[in-house]
Amino acid sequence: MSVSTEARMRLAILGGRPHFPRPLHVGAPNIGDRERLLQRIGTILDTRRLSNFGPNVRLFEDMVAARAQVKHCVAMCNGTVALEIGARALGLAGEVIVPAFTFVATAHALAWQGIRPVFCDIDPVTHLIDPQKAEALITPRTTGILAVHLWGRPAPVDALQEIADRHGIRLMFDAAHAFGCSHGQRMVGGFGDLEVFSFHATKFLNSAEGGAIVTNDDELARRARLMSNFGFTGLDRVEALGVNGKMNELSAAVGLNSFESMEEWLAVNRRNMDAWREALAPLRGISLQATDGRNRHNHQYVVCEVEAEQAGLDRDQLVEALRAENLLARRYFHPGCHRMEPYRSHPPAGGWDLPCTERVGRRVMVLPTGTAVSTRDIALAGELMGRILDEAPAVAAAANASPSRAEAKP
Ligand code: T4K
Numbered sequence: 476m477s478v479s480t481e482a483r484m485r486l487a488i489l490g491g492r493p494h495f496p497r498p499l500h501v502g503a504p505n506i507g508d509r510e511r512l513l514q515r516i517g518t519i520l521d522t523r524r525l526s527n528f529g530p531n532v533r534l535f536e537d538m539v540a541a542r543a544q545v546k547h548c549v550a551m552c553n554g555t556v557a558l559e560i561g562a563r564a565l566g567l568a569g570e571v572i573v574p575a576f577t578f579v580a581t582a583h584a585l586a587w588q589g590i591r592p593v594f595c596d597i598d599p600v601t602h603l604i605d606p607q608k609a610e611a612l613i614t615p616r617t618t619g620i621l622a623v624h625l626w627g628r629p630a631p632v633d634a635l636q637e638i639a640d641r642h643g644i645r646l647m648f649d650a651a652h653a654f655g656c657s658h659g660q661r662m663v664g665g666f667g668d669l670e671v672f673s674f675h676a677t678k679f680l681n682s683a684e685g686g687a688i689v690t691n692d693d694e695l696a697r698r699a700r701l702m703s704n705f706g707f708t709g710l711d712r713v714e715a716l717g718v719n720g721k722m723n724e725l726s727a728a729v730g731l732n733s734f735e736s737m738e739e740w741l742a743v744n745r746r747n748m749d750a751w752r753e754a755l756a757p758l759r760g761i762s763l764q765a766t767d768g769r770n771r772h773n774h775q776y777v778v779c780e781v782e783a784e785q786a787g788l789d790r791d792q793l794v795e796a797l798r799a800e801n802l803l804a805r806r807y808f809h810p811g812c813h814r815m816e817p818y819r820s821h822p823p824a825g826g827w828d829l830p831c832t833e834r835v836g837r838r839v840m841v842l843p844t845g846t847a848v849s850t851r852d853i854a855l856a857g858e859l860m861g862r863i864l865d866e867a868p869a870v871a872a873a874a875n876a877s878p879s880r881a882e883a884k885p
Contacts, residue, residue, distance in 0.1 A: 495801035502677030507732035531727035543664025547696030554673025554686035558584035682730030744774035754857025760786025787867030
């Protein structure tokens, strides 16, 4: 059946059958060569070396550091713990400025250790923290800025560094989305005092669960490693407060396997991005976020914005219609951390002033990509979106009546 014939079936939200027989997820993991992974796991089992800085973790760290062009990599059990340990290793306390338009782990990693996240607004086009607005939030209690390379797009690193230096505060980057991305010729990894990657299953390069702190600062790297292993400096010798943040050998084996397929996955993401660009181009009111050709990009997130007036239905109604088709588009990072607990219940005097975060949070829709998604899937999705727009009034009404839509309301 041709894509156009498939797309002509009745829309699922209007009573038809879903056009996609299996769910298409944002974040379905990329899986590397199975045989190679099983071999690696076999060796781990044979040698009985399962954790505590084993050979797979050490090799993974070397490969991450080389790719990010940075001196040190300390692998961790996940990105959130890496953020927590990074903030501690930097001595962050009091208040830290952070964008509200990010995955909630960025803010939680601070709040979890008694640091107050002070939410900053974003640039409405790039979705990245606005440096001028960040500077305006600095108070005597501010110890740092935690910026995010959202969607793999580098944050305004130079402006932020200049502000941090001028105010004598630390600068840390949440680079969870940005492994393999660059700011011009410089790879993400060596900016600020330290950066944090996530290698969660849903990420471009995954180790099932995993993360890392990367830095060019010898002392910070030493401290982060110490903190990730209870503060042990030798057998029975503890020299600092620490937790268990270590990556295990099985995760590292998955990570090493991912490295071997990384270029292939990058090519798939690029191909899919081109296919999405083509599929969305004719659609009114749906625009794909542009990527900056001067930077390297992993194209892990396909991010678009829905302009309700032009499209004839809003982002939430469109997401509902797509989900009915088994195309599980996401509303990342709606409604913004400031509207999630515990932050929602503790606004500053006068409330949060984040107009761009609010606006972008209402418009952004993230679409599936990665090796589980074919160009044919994308072409069908494009045709379906065209049909949804053509039947916008009926679709909007059906979406409003849907029970999951009611649940999804903030
Ligand atoms: N900072 C930022 C900016 C981040 O985006 C993240 C994580 C972090 C920090 C923290 O890093 P980690 O501690 O996670 O290493 C997901 C991920 O869980 C999270 O890692 C990620 N960001 C965030 C953007 O997305 P959910 O709740 O949206 O994921 P979930 O479980 O709905 O997964 C997405 C879809 O992927 C699922 O619907 C099904 C599919 N999937 C998922 C997994 C885990 C699979 O097919 N197989 C799988 O194994 O948060």
